[in-house]
Amino acid sequence: MSFLAILRATLAKDLLLEWRSKDAINAMLFFSLLVVVIFSFAFDPTAEESRRIAGGLIWVAFLFAAVVALNQTWARELRNQVLDAYRVSPAPANPLFLAKAVGNFIFVSVLEALMTPLFVMFYKLRPLGPAWELIPIAILGTWALVVNGTFFAALSIRTKSREIMLPLLLFPISIPALLGMVNATSAILTGEESAKFWIALLLAYDVVFTLACLLLFETILEAE
Amino acid sequence: MKRGFPILAIVTAVLLSFGLYEALIAAPTERTMGDVQRIFYYHVPSAWTAFLLFLINFVASVTYLIRRNAKADILAMVTAEVGVVFCTVVLVTGPIWARPVWGIWWTWDLRLTLTLVLWLIYVSYLMLRRFSTSSQTPVLAAVLAIFGALDVPLVYFSIWFFRTQHPSPVIGDGGSLDPRMAHVLLINWAAFLCLAWLVCWTRYRLEVVQREVEEAQSLESLLEGEGSR
Numbered sequence: 001m002s003f004l005a006i007l008r009a010t011l012a013k014d015l016l017l018e019w020r021s022k023d024a025i026n027a028m029l030f031f032s033l034l035v036v037v038i039f040s041f042a043f044d045p046t047a048e049e050s051r052r053i054a055g056g057l058i059w060v061a062f063l064f065a066a067v068v069a070l071n072q073t074w075a076r077e078l079r080n081q082v083l084d085a086y087r088v089s090p091a092p093a094n095p096l097f098l099a100k101a102v103g104n105f106i107f108v109s110v111l112e113a114l115m116t117p118l119f120v121m122f123y124k125l126r127p128l129g130p131a132w133e134l135i136p137i138a139i140l141g142t143w144a145l146v147v148n149g150t151f152f153a154a155l156s157i158r159t160k161s162r163e164i165m166l167p168l169l170l171f172p173i174s175i176p177a178l179l180g181m182v183n184a185t186s187a188i189l190t191g192e193e194s195a196k197f198w199i200a201l202l203l204a205y206d207v208v209f210t211l212a213c214l215l216l217f218e219t220i221l222e223a224e
Numbered sequence: 225m226k227r228g229f230p231i232l233a234i235v236t237a238v239l240l241s242f243g244l245y246e247a248l249i250a251a252p253t254e255r256t257m258g259d260v261q262r263i264f265y266y267h268v269p270s271a272w273t274a275f276l277l278f279l280i281n282f283v284a285s286v287t288y289l290i291r292r293n294a295k296a297d298i299l300a301m302v303t304a305e306v307g308v309v310f311c312t313v314v315l316v317t318g319p320i321w322a323r324p325v326w327g328i329w330w331t332w333d334l335r336l337t338l339t340l341v342l343w344l345i346y347v348s349y350l351m352l353r354r355f356s357t358s359s360q361t362p363v364l365a366a367v368l369a370i371f372g373a374l375d376v377p378l379v380y381f382s383i384w385f386f387r388t389q390h391p392s393p394v395i396g397d398g399g400s401l402d403p404r405m406a407h408v409l410l411i412n413w414a415a416f417l418c419l420a421w422l423v424c425w426t427r428y429r430l431e432v433v434q435r436e437v438e439e440a441q442s443l444e445s446l447l448e449g450e451g452s453r
Contacts, residue, residue, distance in 0.1 A: 148371070155368065158358035168351055172344040173371055176378040179386060197385050205378050212374055216367050219289065223360035 003095045010099035017076070018107065024072055028065040028111045035061040036115070040122050050123040055185030058119055059178060062112060063145060067167050069107045070149040073100050074157045083221070093218040097150065101213075104146040112138060128191025137188070137195065140202040141181035147206065148173055151213045154220050177205045229425065236422050239415035243408070251408040263321045269413035270313040271339065273420045277307030278342065285369035288362060294435075297362040300369060301353060302427045304346050306420055311343045337383045338376075345372040 018024055039057050043049075077083045086096060119125065127134070149170050156165035184198035247265035254261035284300035287293065318336065319329040330336065349372060353365050 151371075155352065155364050158360065158364060159352065159355040160357055161355065165352070165355055169348050169368065172341065172348045173375050175341050175344075176375065176382040179382040183386065201378070201382055201385070204381075208374055208378065209371070212371060216370065219363060220367060223358065223363040 003092065006091055006095035007099045007102075010096055011103055014099065014103040015106065018103075024069040024107055025110060027068045028107070029114060031068060032061045032065040032111065032115050033118070035064065036118060036122055045123065050125065051128070051189045052186060054119065054123045054125055055182045055189055057123075058116070058185065059141065059181045061115070062108065062142075063171075063174070063178065065111060066104070066108045066145050066149060067170070069104050070146065070153045070170075071163050071166055073104060073150055073153045075162075078157060087221060093221045094214050096221070097154075097213060097217040101143075101147050101150040104150055105142055108142050108146055109138075112142065125189060127189050129188035129195070131188065133188055133195055133199070134185065136199060137181060137184045137202070140199065140206055141177065141184075144177035144181070144202055144205050144209070145174065147210050147213055148177075151209075151217065151220070154217070158223075177202060180205065232418065232422055232425070236415065236418040239411065239418055243412040243415040246408040246411055252402060252404055254405075257325050260321055260324050263317050265408055265412045267314060267317040267321060268409060269416040270310045270317070272413055273416045274307050274310035274314060274339075274342075276417075277303040277310065277420060277424075278346065281307060281346075281369055282373040285366035288366045289370075294362075297366070298428055298431045298435075300362075300366065302424045302431065304349055304353075304369070305427065306424050308343065308346050308350060309423075310416070310420065311339065311346065314339055315343060332383075332386070334380075334383050338379055341379045341383075342372075342376070345375065 035057075039061075043053065045053060074083070077086075149166070152169040152173075153166055156162045156169060159165045180198045180202040184195040184202070187193050187195040187198065243265070247262055251262065251265065253259060281300050281303040284296045284303065288296040288300060318339075322331070323329050349365060349368050352368055353361055356364055358364065
């Protein structure tokens, strides 16, 4: 099977499974809804304040919610020794990784599309900067979270208490990406400064870690 | 090799006591900061030693992935452990100095934040090693070390830009260092390097023996299984 065929088959399988069960998306949606409500109670911000803090809140909510989807990425494949079967098959490792990462990207993007209107409503947000720049920020930021998240999920399934291990590995490495997403979003919401540098940083982060994941994923998959 | 160990231990002890004397008594008192400044002779050498150990960890991790050599893996593990200890010393002595001099315990300055993020990355590295159940822990750990090293320049640039936007009350390294102070600093760095080497060496030998014992035990239980059949 070619690279694209494996990618398409794995992705279609994961999307179909998720479409039928809706496990990850429901858990993520409810979790981020709780975060929105609790933060809203805890801070009770005015419109001006919420412009400053909303960038941080949104991304922290998405980051925590994304861990739910990321954690079940590989767990499903362990149950019937699917990963072992994959390992002995002659198929290359990278399309499997890319399919998983793209699948997670789709799940988290759906979550963001559904949650963003709620954020706007609860925090009375109205961006003062160029709002269209939020789209590349969302795409680059989400990819930054899921590419490393998918990779570290593959690392953490080899540990005790793997559900806790994933955030412990993912969050320290993600610090520059988080700084990028939060500051770019805040820059656009407040309209005080340009988000260009942060978008460039996110792009650099995405390129560096996508390449690193593709180079090293086979090593991780074969390590058993 | 083994004969070198007590020699290194003696050299370390002598250097550390000489460094202590130099730092607390011989070095001139700093004009504006006073005696608090003397913590600098421990803070800066610890930082340099920690960064050097993390660099060795990175090189050893890459070597392990290429050569699959158990010695490189032990070296990576040992340098990460000792590096985290030295990095902790940096993060503890920093605020002790900053409180009387800057009036604050902590600021999100470039170097402070970079050191903290490095510390976080290497603590997560040690946690992975500790919690891993797979026999392939060295591979997983080496891969994580490479990700951590790739992250460092990105962290650097993100905080650099973050900081230029929000200037913090950092006095920085304006002016030049008194040659007498530089001399004490270097002696202490030499002492800390010897100490780090000594601890790494001890830990390395301990780990080698530990692995030999584990191997012998699993071999023994295998043989027992054979005998009872």
